[in-house]
Amino acid sequence: MSFRIAAAIALAAIALPAMAADQVEKAPPSGAYKKVSELVKLPDFLPGLGQLFVDPKTLPAGPFLAYDRDGRLVSTVYMLPVEDLSNKDKRFDDLAAPGGKVDHVDVYFNAGHPGVEKPHAHVVLWHVPKADESRVAAK
Amino acid sequence: MTVSRRHILQIGGGLALAGLAQPLRPLADEPIEIWMQGNADGSHVWFDPVGLRIKSGQTIRWINLDPGNSHTATAYHPQNFEHALRIPKNATPWNSDYLLPNESFSVTLDAEGIYDFFCVPHEHAGMVGRIIVGRPVNSPADEASSLDISEAARFAFPSVEEIMNRGIVRRI
Numbered sequence A: 001m002s003f004r005i006a007a008a009i010a011l012a013a014i015a016l017p018a019m020a021a022d023q024v025e026k027a028p029p030s031g032a033y034k035k036v037s038e039l040v041k042l043p044d045f046l047p048g049l050g051q052l053f054v055d056p057k058t059l060p061a062g063p064f065l066a067y068d069r070d071g072r073l074v075s076t077v078y079m080l081p082v083e084d085l086s087n088k089d090k091r092f093d094d095l096a097a098p099g100g101k102v103d104h105v106d107v108y109f110n111a112g113h114p115g116v117e118k119p120h121a122h123v124v125l126w127h128v129p130k131a132d133e134s135r136v137a138a139k
Numbered sequence B: 001m002t003v004s005r006r007h008i009l010q011i012g013g014g015l016a017l018a019g020l021a022q023p024l025r026p027l028a029d030e031p032i033e034i035w036m037q038g039n040a041d042g043s044h045v046w047f048d049p050v051g052l053r054i055k056s057g058q059t060i061r062w063i064n065l066d067p068g069n070s071h072t073a074t075a076y077h078p079q080n081f082e083h084a085l086r087i088p089k090n091a092t093p094w095n096s097d098y099l100l101p102n103e104s105f106s107v108t109l110d111a112e113g114i115y116d117f118f119c120v121p122h123e124h125a126g127m128v129g130r131i132i133v134g135r136p137v138n139s140p141a142d143e144a145s146s147l148d149i150s151e152a153a154r155f156a157f158p159s160v161e162e163i164m165n166r167g168i169v170r171r172i
């Protein structure tokens, strides 16, 4: 094996992990995700959702990754402003979905909060069974 | 217009007596609380009470009792997000900035008139309130362009009449 080929293989080995999907199973997720409570003034743990991380470039839609108190991923959340949903010229395409298997989905209205100030819909892809939603319930 | 003036004075006297008969608070110098609240999934948020009548010099204390959200108490004033003036012209505007759960913010109101305020992230959802200090003397809120505020907010204000009659207006 020539030195040049060995170097190329070594480079590829270094480059590959960086290209691999972000680690999202455990908080904090890798990549561009930031803790929402450090981006805007919101409680660190939101009852019913959990601890949220988001890539600020993807606001307002997300995905937001939601973790329980032990740092385990429980859901992926999209926040879609109502005025965008009723705008015929607005679409949400190709939203990332890094969280893996989805057990069930909740969709509900939210009046707004710092970060997504306008009334919007929460689309919650639960990665855990219904019974385990209690892991992000209010204490 | 002596007749109508006397009529107005009589109405004013009646309201003052009603105010004495219905104390708003137990101790003279304690702030009057307005709670910032929300339901469990965040689909509904509100100030409680939404309307208050107080005396000049009394202090209002907003406290966030919503465990899942941040709220503000912000006066309708050009200094706050260029909103049209909806507090007395000689009053000082306030903006609490975001209050996390259990954080609070206080303001003492002296100038007579109508004060309208809102929550920054929830104005679109109709989270607004109204305080009347003393009498509802001619106030910018009467004249202010309503185009400046969201439809939900416009319909959420209790009427001046309801606040003057009841002292406290709650919507829950």
Ligand SMILES: [Cu+2]
Residues within 6 Å of the ligand: B036, B045, B070, B071, B072, B119, B120, B121, B122, B127
């Ligand atoms: Cu609010």
